[in-house]
Amino acid sequence: MKKIIRILIAKPGLDGHDRGAKYVARALKDAGYEVIYTGIRQTPEAIVKTAIQEDVDFVGLSLLSGAHNELFPKVVRLLREQQAGDIIVFGGGVIPDVDIPQLKVSGIETVFTPGTPIADVIQFIEANRERVSQ
Amino acid sequence: MTDFAERILRGDVRAIARAISWIENNRPEKESLIDELFPHCGNAQVWGITGPPGAGKSTLLDKIIELERGRQKKVAVIAVDPSSPFSGGAILGDRLRMQSHATDEGVFIRSMASRGHLGGVAQATCDAIKVLDAAGFDLIAVETIGVGQTEIEVVELSDLVLLVLVPGLGDEIQAMKAGVMEIGDIFVVNKMDRDGALKLKAEIEYVLGIQFADHPENMKPIVMTAASMNEGIDDLLTAIDGYVAKISQNGSLQDKRKSRLKSEIRQIFTQKVSAHVNRKYDFENRLDEWVDAVYRKKNGPYSLINEKLNLFLRECNWL
Numbered sequence: 001m002k003k004i005i006r007i008l009i010a011k012p013g014l015d016g017h018d019r020g021a022k023y024v025a026r027a028l029k030d031a032g033y034e035v036i037y038t039g040i041r042q043t044p045e046a047i048v049k050t051a052i053q054e055d056v057d058f059v060g061l062s063l064l065s066g067a068h069n070e071l072f073p074k075v076v077r078l079l080r081e082q083q084a085g086d087i088i089v090f091g092g093g094v095i096p097d098v099d100i101p102q103l104k105v106s107g108i109e110t111v112f113t114p115g116t117p118i119a120d121v122i123q124f125i126e127a128n129r130e131r132v133s134q
Numbered sequence: 135m136t137d138f139a140e141r142i143l144r145g146d147v148r149a150i151a152r153a154i155s156w157i158e159n160n161r162p163e164k165e166s167l168i169d170e171l172f173p174h175c176g177n178a179q180v181w182g183i184t185g186p187p188g189a190g191k192s193t194l195l196d197k198i199i200e201l202e203r204g205r206q207k208k209v210a211v212i213a214v215d216p217s218s219p220f221s222g223g224a225i226l227g228d229r230l231r232m233q234s235h236a237t238d239e240g241v242f243i244r245s246m247a248s249r250g251h252l253g254g255v256a257q258a259t260c261d262a263i264k265v266l267d268a269a270g271f272d273l274i275a276v277e278t279i280g281v282g283q284t285e286i287e288v289v290e291l292s293d294l295v296l297l298v299l300v301p302g303l304g305d306e307i308q309a310m311k312a313g314v315m316e317i318g319d320i321f322v323v324n325k326m327d328r329d330g331a332l333k334l335k336a337e338i339e340y341v342l343g344i345q346f347a348d349h350p351e352n353m354k355p356i357v358m359t360a361a362s363m364n365e366g367i368d369d370l371l372t373a374i375d376g377y378v379a380k381i382s383q384n385g386s387l388q389d390k391r392k393s394r395l396k397s398e399i400r401q402i403f404t405q406k407v408s409a410h411v412n413r414k415y416d417f418e419n420r421l422d423e424w425v426d427a428v429y430r431k432k433n434g435p436y437s438l439i440n441e442k443l444n445l446f447l448r449e450c451n452w453l
Contacts, residue, residue, distance in 0.1 A: 003159055004222065004249070029223035034247045039230040046236035050229070053242055055151035083148065 003133050005125060006034045006056040010047045012075065015065035016040050020093060020114075024060060027118040033125065044071055048078040051087055057132035058125060061108075063093045068103065076107035088128055092116070139170040145269050147242065153265045154244055158258040168261055171268035176391075178210075178267040179378065180274045182288035184254060184314065185298030187280025190324040192231035194298060194361040194370075195275055199235050201371055202273055209235075210242040210271040212262055214255050216279050217247040224248075228277055242271065254278035254285030260398060263291060283313040290397050293387060294319040294377055296370075299338070301330030315341070319354060320373050326358040326366065415446055 009025045011018055018040050025035045036054050038047070051059050059079075061072055072091050079087055091103060092112040100111045110124055141149035156164045183191050192213065199209050213228035226245030235241040244262065251257045255278055266274050278288045289295055297318025321342075323335050338356050346353045355373040359366030381387040412418070424442070427433050433441075447453040 004247075006155075025225055029218060029225045030221050032218075032221040032223045034217075034224045034226060034245075036226045036245050037230060038233055038236075042233065043237070046233060049147075049236050050233075050243075052147055053151050053244055054226075055155045 004032070004034055005058070005129065005132065006036065006054060007058040007060060007125070008036045008038070008047070008051050008054060008056040009060045009062065010038045010042050010050070011040045011062050012042050012044055012047060012071040013063045013065045013067045014041060015063065017064045018062070020064070021060075021062040024062070024092065024118070024121065028121070028125075031118075031122045031125075044074040044078055047075055048082060048084070051079065052082060052084050056087060058128075059087055059089045060121075061089065061091045061093075063091070063095075066094075068093065068095050069099055072103055072108050073106035080107075086132075088132065090121075090124065135170060136167075139167060142167075142171060142265060142269050143174060150242065150265055150269050151244070154246075154258070154262045157261045157265070158246065158249070158256070160257075164261065168264055171264055174268040175264050176267065178263075178271050178274045179294075180263055180267075180276065180292045181374070182276050182278065182292035182295040183298065184278040184281050184285070184288050184295060184317070185322075185324075186282070186300070186303060189280070189298040189300045190359075190361045191277050191280075191298050192228045194296075194322065194324060194359065194367075195277055196232045196234065197361055197364055197367045198275070198371070199232065199241060201367060203235070203238065203240055207272040208240045208270060210244070210266040210269075210274045211277065212244050212246055212259055212266070212274070213277040214246045214248055214259065214279050217249050219250070222249075242266065242269075248279055252285065253287030254281045255287050255291065260291055281314050283315075286314055286317045289317040290394055293390060294374065294381070296320050296322055296374075298322045298324050299334060300325045301328050301334045319377055320370070321354060321356040322370060323356065323358045324361055327360045327363065331358065 007028055009021050011021050025037045028035045036050070036056060038050055047059065059075065061075060063071060068091065076089050079085055079089070088109050089107060090110050090112065091108050095111050095113055103111055112121055138149060142153055153167060156167065183195055185191055195211060202209050211232065213226070215224055215226045215228060217224045224247035226247060229243045229245055232243055235243065246256045246258060246262065248256045255276065259276060263274055263276065276288055276291055278285065295317050297314065299321065321338050323331055325331065335356055335358060342354055355377065357366060357370045357373050359370055361367070381390070424438060428435050428438060444453065
């Protein structure tokens with residue numbers, strides 16, 4: 001049996017715009033993944049604890065307030081501190097193109113900006129299936 | 135003892151979480167792990183929390199966790215939500231209501247998809263409880279999927295069941311029916327601020343009153359709460375404490391736990407026998423042929439299966 005991939009969709013930061021996060025969560029459910037949704041205004045600490053307790057394979061971070069350069073890398077850093085650096089972190093939301101290279105350097109695997117077809121997100125997860133199946 | 139089991143006994147969160155995934159994915163290693171942990175189980179109280187969708191189970195649990203943490207108890211939650219019958223995926227959203235405890239070291243919350251298992255919990259729930267029990271949690275709360283009338287398996291996993299109801303779902307005839315309405319040890323009327331809450335309480339009282347007419351001392355507690363407003367939670371915990379004291383003293387807790395083991399052992403045995411026979415008989419490969427025969431009305435389903443099974447059992451010298 002194929003392992004069922006678990007994905008945490010979380011919203012760090014203070015904006016309450018969760019439509020995108022909910023849309024992605026819903027679409028990933030329809031693609032056959034188990035999606036844990038935490039709701040808005042989560043601290044990086046809470047996101048990391050949740051990811052570990054839920055033993056997820058991916059964490060998807062959605063943020064529209066502009067604090068991504070601060071909060072996205074912090075999630076990766078805290079995961080690594082907890083020996084959970086194997087969890088793949090990706091981002092989404094209103095992220096200026098110019099910020100993306102630096103986010104990738106800090107360990108964000110990829111960033112999906114507005115208008116990304118959901119098929120791209122699914123393709124990204126499937127491309128990493130081997131990696132998370134140990 | 136393996137290093138992995140030791141980490142679980144020490145309460146290592148990563149190991150606990152990974153063990154639950156092994157169980158969910160039915161990895162072969164899970165069996166020896168559970169057997170290693172099993173001698174360390176039995177210290178936790180297991181509470182089932184069930185009720186219809188939207189009754190407020192998660193919100194209630196959030197407040198219960200708060201009070202139990204105040205009493206220095208370590209709390210684990212298994213929150214079950216349904217898997218999609220179409221994609222196999224799931225949205226696990228119960229912990230959203232409990233995220234205020236996300237960074238508390240004394241709280242562990244795990245969302246679990248039902249993965250096709252009926253009965254209100256997941257196949258993995260029973261073994262996941264053992265992992266959390268061995269890891270030293272004092273209280274393990276199992277929140278079922280939102281139930282209808284027949285999803286009562288939680289009763290086989292827990293020391294006590296909180297049945298959370300809300301006004302507006304029907305009259306007292308609903309409360310008299312068999313199934314879910316029978317499995318509550320403690321009835322919670324949540325959203326007590328809404329119209330009809332007192333009426334619902336009266337209806338439950340009426341139905342339970344008939345049931346316990348000859349033994350009023352066994353009458354089940356009914357507690358009114360408004361979880362989102364943090365009202366009535368103290369009363370609920372008092373009722374729970376009273377119930378736990380009662381079942382510990384009169385021996386029914388031991389009976390419950392023993393009958394839990396009985397149904398568990400029966401289930402594991404049946405599963406193993408069935409898997410073994412299916413494999414040995416190469417059932418999956420013969421299935422299409424059988425379906426075809428029955429579809430064309432060449433055989434009735436019973437005569438076909440009885441004939442084939444008798445043949446097989448004779449071959450095995452079991453008949």
